[in-house]
Amino acid sequence: MKVLKVIVAELCVASLLLAWSMAASAAEKAADNYHTYCAQCHGVKGNGKGVNVRDMSVQPRNHTDSKEMSARSDDDIYKVIKEGGVAINKSVLMPPWGDVFSDEEIHGLVTYLRELCQCSYGK
Amino acid sequence: MTHIKYLVAAVMLAGANIAGAEDGAAILQGQCASCHNLTGPAPATLQELWNRKGPDLFYAGLKYKAAWMEVWLQKPERIRPAGMFYPDHVKSDAEGGDEIDDSTLVAHPALPAPEAKAVTAALMELKGKAELVTAGAYTPGTLSRSSGEMLFDKFKGCLACHEIEPGYGGLSGPEVYTAGQRLQEDWLASYLRDPHAWDPKVFMPNKHINETDTRKFIDYFHLLSEEGAK
Structure with missing residues (x-):
């Protein structure tokens, strides 16, 4: 009985630790990530006119432009967020965000961008 | 008397x-x-x-x-043109672009x-977080202004978010033309290597800057500060 109590107590502690670690690394909402990290260049409205664009040699993508955005596959968008513009032969001004976002968060951002452009690849 | x-x-x-x-x-x-x-x-x-x-x-x-x-x-003079968190300090201009709303910025006492x-x-x-800093990590070198700007802008794209002189560069991050007089070099070396080790959620990407380029960055910041002081 005593051994059983110890096991139960250990399981409780393990569960608490697991819950804590999951909460600590919880994915942020895609819209929140966008407005924190992406909007500085792509704009709070996603129109490519962020507060930083004044002196940029290459203007950021307008994420509300369905024609432009439908020309990019989800895989390309995922890759450019994670590895930066250079990864798909685009501007170095688009930095790699792979150290900031989890893969799950990047997938969330791809979905969010599709909502902004109201488009999908090829359509 | x-x-x-x-x-x-x-x-x-x-x-x-x-x-x-x-x-x-x-x-x-x-x-x-x-x-x-x-x-x-x-x-x-x-x-x-x-x-x-x-x-x-x-x-x-x-x-x-x-x-x-x-x-x-x-x-005290503002170091971050768009404040601590830029979305709190932008408004739409006539063409739907974002611009700084100066009325929301608070002066430091x-x-x-x-x-x-x-x-x-x-x-x-x-x-x-002293464990993140290596004393003597930075050793001064020599660099031309044009080489520094090439690295900072063309190769690494940092100009997107940082001003290299008043009125030129990005606005969401802190100005770098005062970084040479403002920041300790060994801390800068550590921060440039991994900003998120210091500030996990900061909206600065990790560009994985190697040791040689880190030194060049800091040399460049020194150059900018010296030019600004003239």
Whole structure:
């Protein structure tokens, strides 16, 4: 009985630790990530006119432009967020965000961008 | 004449009374802690990042140069053109673009010289995350302005978010033309290598800058600061 109590107590502690670690690394909402990290260049409205664009040699993508955005596959968008513009032969001004976002968060951002452009690849 | 001597002595004593780190720590707690994190940890969630009103200071003694800090506290000038968190300080211009809404930016209070000295002394004692800094990590080199700008802008794209001179560059990040006089080199070397080790949610990407380029970046910041001082 005593051994059983110890096991139960250990399981409780393990569960608490697991819950804590999951909460600590919880994915942020895609819209929140966008407005924190992406909007500085792509704009709070996603129109490519962020507060930083004044002196940029290459203007950021307008994420509300369905024609432009439908020309990019989800895989390309995922890759450019994670590895930066250079990864798909685009501007170095688009930095790699792979150290900031989890893969799950990047997938969330791809979905969010599709909502902004109201488009999908090829359509 | 004697009265004047007494007056001067009294003023000097008053200054001396608030010049130590202990007094500075009291000022920090009383006047600065509501906007600055003096104990850590850095924001671990976006909500915590959004709530941050001023730079974290729990590693100020590793980050800032004391001489710069003491002067700046007496005459503070904005370092981040769009404030601490840019979405809080932008509005739409006539063409639907984002521009800084100056009316939302709050000026940093200025301190009298004795308080600035005391606060600086106290800040220099705050050395959280010291394990991330390697003393002597930066060794000075030589670099031309054009090479530095090429690296900073064309190769690494940092100009997107940082101004390299007043009125030129990005606005969401801190200006870098004062970084050479403002920031300790060994801290900069550590931060450039991995910004998120210091500030997990900061909206600066990790460009994986190697050791050689890190040195060049810091050399470049020195050049910019020297040019600005002329």
